Amino acid sequence: MLSVKDAQTIIFNLVQPLQHPQDTQVGDLSSINSILATPITSQLDFPHWDNSAMDGYAVRYADVETASSEQPVILEIVEEIPAGYQPQSTIQSGQTARIFTGAVMPKGADTVVMQEETRRDNNHVAILSAPKPQEFVRHQASYYQAGNQLLPTGIRLNAPEIAVLAAAQCPKISVYRKPKVAILSTGNELITPNQPLKPGQIVDSNQYALAALVRQMGAEPLVIGIIPDEKEALQQAIADSIANADIVLSSGGVSVGEYDYVEQIITLLKGKIHIRAVAMKPGKPLTFATFAHDKRSILYFGLPGNPVSALVTFWRFVQPAIAKFSGLADGWQPQFINAITTQELRGAGKRETYVWGKLSLVDGLYHFQVAGGGQSSGNLINLAQTNALAVIPVGEKAIAAGNGVKVLKIIS
Ligand code: AMP
Numbered sequence: 001m002l003s004v005k006d007a008q009t010i011i012f013n014l015v016q017p018l019q020h021p022q023d024t025q026v027g028d029l030s031s032i033n034s035i036l037a038t039p040i041t042s043q044l045d046f047p048h049w050d051n052s053a054m055d056g057y058a059v060r061y062a063d064v065e066t067a068s069s070e071q072p073v074i075l076e077i078v079e080e081i082p083a084g085y086q087p088q089s090t091i092q093s094g095q096t097a098r099i100f101t102g103a104v105m106p107k108g109a110d111t112v113v114m115q116e117e118t119r120r121d122n123n124h125v126a127i128l129s130a131p132k133p134q135e136f137v138r139h140q141a142s143y144y145q146a147g148n149q150l151l152p153t154g155i156r157l158n159a160p161e162i163a164v165l166a167a168a169q170c171p172k173i174s175v176y177r178k179p180k181v182a183i184l185s186t187g188n189e190l191i192t193p194n195q196p197l198k199p200g201q202i203v204d205s206n207q208y209a210l211a212a213l214v215r216q217m218g219a220e221p222l223v224i225g226i227i228p229d230e231k232e233a234l235q236q237a238i239a240d241s242i243a244n245a246d247i248v249l250s251s252g253g254v255s256v257g258e259y260d261y262v263e264q265i266i267t268l269l270k271g272k273i274h275i276r277a278v279a280m281k282p283g284k285p286l287t288f289a290t291f292a293h294d295k296r297s298i299l300y301f302g303l304p305g306n307p308v309s310a311l312v313t314f315w316r317f318v319q320p321a322i323a324k325f326s327g328l329a330d331g332w333q334p335q336f337i338n339a340i341t342t343q344e345l346r347g348a349g350k351r352e353t354y355v356w357g358k359l360s361l362v363d364g365l366y367h368f369q370v371a372g373g374g375q376s377s378g379n380l381i382n383l384a385q386t387n388a389l390a391v392i393p394v395g396e397k398a399i400a401a402g403n404g405v406k407v408l409k410i411i412s
C-alpha cells in the first residue's frame with residue numbers, strides 16, 4: 001500500500017496542465033475564477049498623467065517653501081481644474097490653480113498644497129504652511145510604465161486582477177478553458193434525492209458534493225449520474241466519461257467486494273492503474289489511473305463510496321490535481337497550517353489519519369476542534385460546517401489536547 005506522500009507524488013507528476021494556445025479561449029472582465037493564459041503587458045503608464053492626490057492648490061514649490069500661518073504666501077488663482085479636465089494655463093511664479101483629487105497637474109506647478117492648509121479669498125489663496133517638495137503629486141508612470149508586465153500567466157483572476165485588466169484597458173484576454181470533470185456514482189443501492197426511499201437504498205450524495213466542489217474550483221462538472229454495479233453499464237459510463245472529460249471521478253466500487261468492478265473495467269478499457277490503495281484513513285481504497293485519449297492523458301480517480309472518504313480523498317488529491325491541471329502556476333499544492341488541537345486526536349497506526357473538524361483563530365493562533373458526533377466515514381452529517389482536516393502521521397497513536405497538529409484547509 002502506498003503512503004500518502006508517494007501517492008501524491010505519483011498523482012501530481014502525472015497531471016499535464018492545460019497548454020497555451022490549444023487549451024485557451026477568449027475571456028473578458030467577467031471571467032472571475034479563470035486562469036490567465038498569456039501575460040498582460042501594460043499599454044499605458046500608471047498613473048496616466050501627473051495628477052493630484054488631494055483637493056487643494058497646485059503650486060510651484062519654490063513659491064511656498066517658506067509659508068507659515070504667521071507669514072502666509074498669497075497666490076493668485078488662475079484656473080480651476082476638476083478631475084477629467086485638461087488644464088489650459090501654465091502656472092507662473094506667484095500663481096496657483098485650484099485642483100481636485102485625480103485632476104491633471106497644470107504645467108509649471110510641481111506640488112499640491114492640501115485645502116486644509118489654505119485660506120481662500122476670492123481669486124487669491126493664502127498658503128498657511130510649507131508643503132514638502134512634490135507633495136501630493138502622483139507622477140505619471142510612477143506605479144507602472146507602458147511596456148511593463150502587469151499580470152503574469154498562470155494566475156487566477158479575482159476581483160483585484162479584474163480591476164487591473166479594466167484599468168489597463170484589456171477587456172479581452174486569453175484564459176485557459178475550464179477543465180471538464182466527469183462525475184459518476186456507482187452502486188445498486190443508490191437513488192436520487194427525488195426518488196422515494198425503499199428498504200436498503202441510500203441517497204447518492206457524492207454526485208452533488210463532488211459537482212459542487214468541482215464548480216467551486218472553476219471547473220465544469222459533467223454529471224453522468226448513478227451507474228448500477230453491472231459491468232456493461234459501468235464500462236459504457238467510464239468509456240463515455242473518458243471521451244468527454246479531462247478528469248473522471250467515480251465514487252464507490254473500488255473496495256474488495258464482489259460488486260466492486262471499477263478496477264476491472266479500467267483495465268478492460270486499457271487504462272493504466274498507478275494506485276490501488278493508499279495508507280490513509282479514511283480513503284484507503286483510492287484508485288488512480290490514466291487513459292491515453294487523443295494524445296492526452298485522462299486522469300481517473302476512483303474514489304471510495306463512503307461519503308466522507310470520497311470528500312477527504314477529493315480534498316487531499318483531486319483538488320490540487322484539478323488546480324494544477326487548470327493552468328494555475330503556483331499555489332495549487334495542498335496547503336497545510338500548524339494548529340493546536342483542543343481535544344485529543346487518535347491516529348490509526350499504520351495509516352495517515354484525517355480527522356475532520358473546525359479551524360478557528362483564537363488570539364492569533366489556529367485552534368482545531370474535532371467535529372462532534374463521531375468520525376465514521378459513512379457519517380457525512382457532521383461534515384457540515386467543518387473547514388479543515390487534521391493530519392495524524394503514521395505511527396502516531398494520539399496527539400494530546402493542547403499540542404500542535406498539521407491541518408489541511410479545505411474548500412467546503
Ligand atoms: P463502496 O465503496 O461502493 O463499497 O461504498 C461504500 C459505502 O458508501 C456504501 O455504504 C455505499 O452505500 C456508500 N456510497 C457509495 N456511493 C455513494 C454515493 N454516491 N453517495 C452516498 N453514499 C454512497
Ligand code: MG
Nearest residue numbers: 186187252253
Ligand atoms: Mg458500491
